[in-house]
Amino acid sequence: MAKMLMKGNEAIAEAAVRAGCRYFFGYPITPQNQIPEYMSKRMPQVGGTFLQAESEVSAINMVYGAAGSGARVMTSSSGPGISLKQEGISYIVGAELPCVIVNIMRGGPGLGSIQPAQSDYYQATRGGGHGDYRIPVLAPSSVPEAVELTIKAFDIADEYRTPVIVLGDGMIGQMMEPVDLPDELTRQLPAKPWAAGGRGAKPDADGADEGRRAIINSLYIDPQVLENHNIKLQGKYSRIAAEQLLFGSEMVEDADIVIVAYGTVARIVRSAIRLARAEGIKAGMIRPITLWPFPEAPIADAAKTARVFLTVEMSAGQMVDDVRLALNGARPSHFYGRTGGMVPAVRDVLDQIRRLAGAGQSPAIKEVLV
Amino acid sequence: MRVFEKTKALTDMPLTYCPGCTHGIIHRLVAEAIDELGVREKTIGIAPVGCAVFAYDFFNMDMMQAAHGRAPAVATGAKRVHPDSVVFTYQGDGDLASIGAAEIMHAAARGERITTIFVNNAIYGMTGGQMAPTTLVGQVTTTSPYGRDEELCGKPIRMSEMLAQLPGAAYIARVSVHDVRHVLEAKKAIRKAFETQIAGEGFAMVEVLSTCPTNWGMTPIESLKWVESDMIPYYPLGVKKGA
Ligand SMILES: Cc1ncc(C[n+]2csc(CCOP(=O)(O)OP(=O)(O)O)c2C)c(N)n1
Ligand code: SF4
Numbered sequence: 001m002a003k004m005l006m007k008g009n010e011a012i013a014e015a016a017v018r019a020g021c022r023y024f025f026g027y028p029i030t031p032q033n034q035i036p037e038y039m040s041k042r043m044p045q046v047g048g049t050f051l052q053a054e055s056e057v058s059a060i061n062m063v064y065g066a067a068g069s070g071a072r073v074m075t076s077s078s079g080p081g082i083s084l085k086q087e088g089i090s091y092i093v094g095a096e097l098p099c100v101i102v103n104i105m106r107g108g109p110g111l112g113s114i115q116p117a118q119s120d121y122y123q124a125t126r127g128g129g130h131g132d133y134r135i136p137v138l139a140p141s142s143v144p145e146a147v148e149l150t151i152k153a154f155d156i157a158d159e160y161r162t163p164v165i166v167l168g169d170g171m172i173g174q175m176m177e178p179v180d181l182p183d184e185l186t187r188q189l190p191a192k193p194w195a196a197g198g199r200g201a202k203p204d205a206d207g208a209d210e211g212r213r214a215i216i217n218s219l220y221i222d223p224q225v226l227e228n229h230n231i232k233l234q235g236k237y238s239r240i241a242a243e244q245l246l247f248g249s250e251m252v253e254d255a256d257i258v259i260v261a262y263g264t265v266a267r268i269v270r271s272a273i274r275l276a277r278a279e280g281i282k283a284g285m286i287r288p289i290t291l292w293p294f295p296e297a298p299i300a301d302a303a304k305t306a307r308v309f310l311t312v313e314m315s316a317g318q319m320v321d322d323v324r325l326a327l328n329g330a331r332p333s334h335f336y337g338r339t340g341g342m343v344p345a346v347r348d349v350l351d352q353i354r355r356l357a358g359a360g361q362s363p364a365i366k367e368v369l370v
Numbered sequence: 371m372r373v374f375e376k377t378k379a380l381t382d383m384p385l386t387y388c389p390g391c392t393h394g395i396i397h398r399l400v401a402e403a404i405d406e407l408g409v410r411e412k413t414i415g416i417a418p419v420g421c422a423v424f425a426y427d428f429f430n431m432d433m434m435q436a437a438h439g440r441a442p443a444v445a446t447g448a449k450r451v452h453p454d455s456v457v458f459t460y461q462g463d464g465d466l467a468s469i470g471a472a473e474i475m476h477a478a479a480r481g482e483r484i485t486t487i488f489v490n491n492a493i494y495g496m497t498g499g500q501m502a503p504t505t506l507v508g509q510v511t512t513t514s515p516y517g518r519d520e521e522l523c524g525k526p527i528r529m530s531e532m533l534a535q536l537p538g539a540a541y542i543a544r545v546s547v548h549d550v551r552h553v554l555e556a557k558k559a560i561r562k563a564f565e566t567q568i569a570g571e572g573f574a575m576v577e578v579l580s581t582c583p584t585n586w587g588m589t590p591i592e593s594l595k596w597v598e599s600d601m602i603p604y605y606p607l608g609v610k611k612g613a
Contacts, residue, residue: 023447023450023451025447049450049451051446051450051480053443053476054472054473054475057440057443057472057473058440058443058446058472058473058476059443061436061437061440061443061444061447061473062443062444062446063447064434064436064437064440064447065416065434065436065443065444065445065446065447065448065449065450065451066447066448066450066451067447068434068444068447068448069414069447069451069452070451071451073447073451088437088440091436091437095435196414196432196433196434196448196452197413197414197432197448197451197452197455197457213430213431213432213433214432214433215426215432215433215435216433216434216435217417217426217433217434217435218435219423219424219435
């Protein structure tokens with residue numbers, strides 16, 4: 001297949017189509033507008049449905065209805081819209097429905113800005129809505145990877161009956177890169193015998209159809225029954241953590257300084273560590289691709305040889321908490337971040353690396369937050 | 371000769387509604403309409419948040435439970451995936467006229483091929499009798515202890531009249547279940563609302579004036595009388611849109 005030059009947002013949308021997504025419900029918000037726009041064009045061509053909902057609240061509940069009806073379905077938004085979707089996401093989790101939610105992050109809080117940010121890390125990796133749950137979060141750092149992860153997101157969603165978040169920043173959404181789109185899925189999508197409606201009449205001759213009907217629900221009024229449900233969900237999360245962890249590791253083996261970064265920031269860090277290496281500083285990078293599950297063990301492993309860790313984010317410091325948990329005090333953990341749509345420059349990251357390198361055994365740099 | 375038969379579209383689960391509550395009658399009418407039209411095995415019902423939250427236990431068909439007010443959006447998702455199925459929402463007045471006002475408006479505006487059963491009991495039943503957008507002026511509730519004050523919160527919303535304005539709405543009717551004659555009329559309207567959907571004509575809703583003896587602080591008999599004496603004058607019965 002020939003490579004095509006595509007914008008991240010459009011590539012995500014086309015990848016969803018190729019993954020068999022036939023229903024899309026969304027609401028306009030920058031910087032993800034190309035996803036619904038692309039879907040509005042594409043869905044009718046493939047016999048699917050695109051619907052612009054009256055709000056993100058409504059869009060996510062349409063997703064609930066479509067997912068509960070057995071469809072591969074997606075929605076996308078950015079910060080303020082993702083906040084509105086949280087109620088629905090929590091219900092989707094409770095009812096164990098598969099779907100894909102794309103968040104092309106922008107600067108916050110409030111209306112914030114429309115520039116790229118990574119400020120929704122907590123919201124994405126801690127559940128986000130009410131209740132005790134996790135959602136697999138996939139964070140691409142290039143357009144081709146966004147394609148790969150979007151397709152994977154649908155598979156994870158179906159396999160575990162869970163929503164999956166594709167978490168990109170505004171840069172991933174807007175940048176153009178050559179991508180190799182896979183052909184339309186030919187394999188059979190998984191059967192969903194639990195889903196509601198329309199799959200032909202169910203046997204009823206003997207009136208013994210009770211129990212065969214689908215009930216899509218997140219209400220468990222009996223505390224013990226709800227606890228059992230929660231235990232089941234937690235079991236699912238343990239399985240996902242064991243089976244779906246993805247991360248990249250670059251020049252970590254001999255690294256003195258390990259930088260942890262995801263998404264677009266990982267690209268900036270990659271350039272910075274190459275420059276650092278050219279100066280003789282042994283820097284490496286661990287790049288979480290799944291933000292949840294988080295690559296705790298790989299970071300703990302790296303701490304056996306690396307001297308110091310630096311987390312770089314387009315936020316005031318969110319993922320760094322997970323890095324600290326992974327390090328568990330074994331090594332010093334530093335942070336450098338920009339917020340509000342400001343993107344860290346390669347030279348700024350390089351400066352941080354140089355300072356950590358120069359600081360010898362007990363690096364004295366302060367956490368820098370500009 | 372068979373005089374009475376249990377509707378297949380209801381399960382054997384005992385209803386959880388209070389004694390004298392007309393939610394039960396409305397369930398029965400919906401179930402009968404579905405059975406008479408022979409569509410139970412291709413129907414998807416959407417339960418609300420409210421006293422009818424357990425409707426998925428009572429209606430013997432594929433059911434989904436929706437977040438508070440969001441049933442029309444959930445129904446939209448289901449109907450779009452299974453356009454040949456019959457999809458209905460069953461919603462209270464807090465659910466539909468307050469928190470879910472946007473969802474019902476836009477489902478109607480889109481002409482969504484769904485049927486909505488809107489149970490208007492002029493109060494929030496499940497949470498213990500708070501004021502609803504449909505609470506009558508002067509009506510005492512736990513959050514309007516001096517009676518609903520028009521200055522403070524305006525007048526109750528007449529949802530049927532409002533939704534009937536929308537081109538996407540094909541059939542809108544308001545009925546009551548306070549006596550046998552009205553129950554029979556309600557049944558006809560509910561059936562018509564399902565037929566409208568099956569014919570693909572557009573959005574259909576039946577608003578059913580219903581009682582909440584528990585939170586109105588009345589006996590069941592007094593409640594039925596109050597529907598007639600106080601609710602119907604403000605909420606006139608009849609077909610608001612469609613044949
Ligand atoms: C987002 C949200 N807000 C509030 C509630 C609490 N709540 C549960 S039922 C209900 C009111 C239901 O009243 P109504 O729709 O009139 O139905 P009824 O119980 O009278 O049949 C409310 C406010 C909730 N479950 N979710
Ligand atoms: S609280 Fe009111 S609406 Fe709810 S079941 Fe009891 S009487 Fe019916």
